[in-house]
Amino acid sequence: xxxxxxxxxxxxxxxxxxxxxxxxxxxxxxxxxxxxxxxxxxxxxxxxxxxxxxxxxxxxxxxxxxxxxxxxxxxxxxxxxxxxxxxxxxxxxxxxxxxxxxxxxxxxxxxxxxxxxxxxxxxxxxxxxxxxxxxxxxxxxxxxxxxxxxxxxxxxxxxxxxxxxxxxxxxxxxxxxxxxxxxxxxxxxxxxxxxxxxxxxxxxxxxxxxxxxxxxxxxxxxxxxxxxxxxxxxxxxxxxxxxxxxxxxxxxxxxxxxxxxxxxxxxxxxxxxxxxxxxxxxxxxxxxxxxxxxxxxxxxxxxxxxxxxxxxxxxxxxxxxxxxxxxxxxxxxxxxxxxxxxxxxxxxxxxxxxxxxxxxxxxxxxxxxxxxxxxxxxxxxxxxxxxxxxxxxxxxxxxxxxxxxxxxxxxxxxxxxxxxxxxxx
RNA sequence: GGAAGGGUGGCCGAGUGGUCGAUGGCGGCGGUCUUGAAAACCGUUGUGCCGCAAGGCACCGGGGGUUCGAAUCCCUCCCCUUCCGCCA
Numbered sequence: 001x002x003x004x005x006x007x008x009x010x011x012x013x014x015x016x017x018x019x020x021x022x023x024x025x026x027x028x029x030x031x032x033x034x035x036x037x038x039x040x041x042x043x044x045x046x047x048x049x050x051x052x053x054x055x056x057x058x059x060x061x062x063x064x065x066x067x068x069x070x071x072x073x074x075x076x077x078x079x080x081x082x083x084x085x086x087x088x089x090x091x092x093x094x095x096x097x098x099x100x101x102x103x104x105x106x107x108x109x110x111x112x113x114x115x116x117x118x119x120x121x122x123x124x125x126x127x128x129x130x131x132x133x134x135x136x137x138x139x140x141x142x143x144x145x146x147x148x149x150x151x152x153x154x155x156x157x158x159x160x161x162x163x164x165x166x167x168x169x170x171x172x173x174x175x176x177x178x179x180x181x182x183x184x185x186x187x188x189x190x191x192x193x194x195x196x197x198x199x200x201x202x203x204x205x206x207x208x209x210x211x212x213x214x215x216x217x218x219x220x221x222x223x224x225x226x227x228x229x230x231x232x233x234x235x236x237x238x239x240x241x242x243x244x245x246x247x248x249x250x251x252x253x254x255x256x257x258x259x260x261x262x263x264x265x266x267x268x269x270x271x272x273x274x275x276x277x278x279x280x281x282x283x284x285x286x287x288x289x290x291x292x293x294x295x296x297x298x299x300x301x302x303x304x305x306x307x308x309x310x311x312x313x314x315x316x317x318x319x320x321x322x323x324x325x326x327x328x329x330x331x332x333x334x335x336x337x338x339x340x341x342x343x344x345x346x347x348x349x350x351x352x353x354x355x356x357x358x359x360x361x362x363x364x365x366x367x368x369x370x371x372x373x374x375x376x377x378x379x380x381x382x383x384x385x386x387x388x389x390x391x392x393x394x395x396x397x398x399x400x401x402x403x404x405x406x407x408x409x410x411x412x413x414x415x416x417x418x419x420x421x422x423x424x425x
Numbered sequence: 426g427g428a429a430g431g432g433u434g435g436c437c438g439a440g441u442g443g444u445c446g447a448u449g450g451c452g453g454c455g456g457u458c459u460u461g462a463a464a465a466c467c468g469u470u471g472u473g474c475c476g477c478a479a480g481g482c483a484c485c486g487g488g489g490g491u492u493c494g495a496a497u498c499c500c501u502c503c504c505c506u507u508c509c510g511c512c513a
Contacts (some may be wrong), residue, residue: 004474041475044482051482054494058443067493074493241435241472373472 001099001359007034017105020112020321025102033095040088046081050074100204101211104356106321107330113320119333120320125304126313128337133400137340138391139271142168144402146423148272160261160276162387166423167414171393171406172279172386174413176254179281179306183383187302189252189283194232196255197223202235205361207327207353214262217276225258229282230380234357237286241373242365248287248295252383255280272387273345279386285379286363289355292377296352300332303348303383309409312392313337315344329354332381336388340395347388350381 006014011031018025053074060067111120142148147168153161164172183189203209203224208216208231217225226232233251242249257280272278283302287295300316307314319331328351335344355375358364364373397405404420411417 038475041482044475047483048481050493055443057493061493062443071493078493 001356002102002105003355003359004034004099006105007031013105014102017103020106020110021103021324022114022322023103026098030095030098030102033091033098037088037091037095040084040091043081043084043088046077046084050077050081053077097210100360103326104329104354106324107352107354109318110324110330111318111320112322114322115320116323118320119323120318122316122318122332124313124315125308126311126337128313128339129396131339135339135395135398136402137271138338138394141340141394141398141402141404142272142390144422145404145420147171147420158276160274162272162275164390167417167420168390170414170417171410171420172390174410175386175389175393176279176281177413178309178410179383179386180252180254182306182309183252183281183283183302187250187252187283187305189250189302192229192233192236192251192253194226194229194236194253194255196226196232196258198226198231198235199223202231202238202361205238206231206234206357207360211326215260217258217260226255227259228257229253229255229280230284233282233284233380234363234378235361237361237363237376239362240364242286242363242376244288244365244367244371247365247376248285248291251284253282253284254386255282271341272391275387278388281383281386283350283381283383286365286376287379288365288367289374289377292352292354292379296330296332296350296379299379299381299383300334300350303334303350303381306384306389307334307336307347310389310393310407311409312389312396314347325351327351327353327356329356334384336392338392338395340398345388345392347392348382348384350379352377352379 002014007030011027015027018027053070057067057070057074060070111118113119139148139150143150145168147164147166149163149165150161153163156163180191184191197219200209200222203213203216208227216227219225224231232255233253236251237249256277258277261274261276283299285295285299304314304316314334314336317333317335319333324331331349331351333346334348334350336347338345354377357378358375363376363378365376366373393407393410394404397407399405399419403422406414406417406419
């Protein structure tokens with residue numbers, strides 16, 4: 001949610017923002033609703049009159065007088081108030097609905113562009129190994145090694161699920177532990193193990209509701225399976241006023257993530273890239289506005305550190321205006337090199353939201369002990385997506401025999417296992 | 426799932442249908458006293474919206490209703506606690 005004051009003070013900025021995002025949005029209707037809403041605020045005068053007369057009635061009755069005439073007068077006034085309040089309510093509902101669907105204002109440094117094609121590569125790390133053989137995609141490797149099983153996952157669940165077995169399951173568990181240990185012990189994040197079903201308010205708070213309900217799995221009880229730990233982590237401090245000196249607050253969580261992937265049929269359907277359930281270690285910060293850019297850079301470095309520890313080549317991309325999501329004001333993707341697939345694949349997405357989510361979720365802080373509360377800035381990023389990291393390891397560390405060497409950094413977490421060999425049935 | 430009791434300001438906790446945005450306590454802030462501190466005492470201390478301001482409006486879990494007037498009465502939903510049942 002953006003600041004209402006912007007609508008009045010700088011509608012052109014919003015219009016320009018929509019243009020950069022290549023988004024269709026009926027801003028004129030929103031502006032008209034806002035104007036009407038403000039007109040209707042004059043009901044407050046009527047309410048003031050009513051309050052005043054009611055007080056007089058109380059006074060008269062206490063003194064034993066007859067207040068019938070006044071009562072009739074107030075009754076008529078109340079009807080008029082009710083009429084205006086009804087229109088105000090309708091206008092407000094429409095206004096709020098449209099506000100909730102208005103995308104965030106972009107950070108000035110977001111490159112302008114229409115689609116993925118215009119994303120800007122900022123830097124690369126690591127060299128791709130040279131292969132003396134044709135490197136295989138991870139799904140072939142995983143299947144041949146018997147550590148990834150799509151067929152049985154589909155049998156017990158449906159397509160777009162996977163089951164990890166043996167060293168595959170152990171590899172993912174090792175990754176989770178490496179990431180959490182690094183982020184908590186070296187990077188100063190507090191580990192969280194949050195509820196994986198969140199309510200509507202929390203989904204609204206991060207901006208996936210009301211616009212993106214079809215992407216979520218919903219229970220009969222009306223709760224949503226978390227599509228990312230961003231949802232519970234951002235709602236830890238929902239409706240709270242934080243102490244300024246405690247910021248930034250840094251949290252990390254390992255969670256499964258559930259996405260319906262509606263409308264994704266046929267896209268990148270193979271392997272570990274796009275699943276209904278995947279696992280992710282998330283990084284999340286609540287910061288003061290002036291800290292935001294620097295803290296996002298640190299967060300990016302925290303995520304990149306994991307890729308460097310695993311010695312997986314990657315590049316950092318700045319998403320362009322047309323490729324960015326609805327909620328963030330700036331997004332950087334980390335893309336891991338996948339030799340088997342022959343391309344870079346997103347393995348982490350790190351975004352800052354300004355006060356967009358804080359406004360929706362009601363998260364504020366006091367800059368000084370006695371000062372007025374202000375909205376915090378929120379940001380988060382994957383650190384990293386586990387399934388895609390497994391894929392990157394399989395593809396980067398594969399041998400000609402189809403086995404996979406275990407990265408040095410992971411061996412202590414896998415009982416010293418140096419290499420993943422075909423699993424015996 | 427069944428039964429009972431609750432949801433009030435940063436926290437605890439009062440609250441009669443009318444001067445209650447809400448008594449009181451704790452905590453916070455300012456002050457008096459003190460060499461300093463503690464104690465004691467005095468004052469102050471919610472949020473949002475509209476407004477240059479004065480001020481006005483709204484908010485006592487959410488929504489609806491009764492009434493001239495609702496924190497207070499009625500309906501409904503949600504949440505929490507305790508007991509019972511079930512259960513990793």
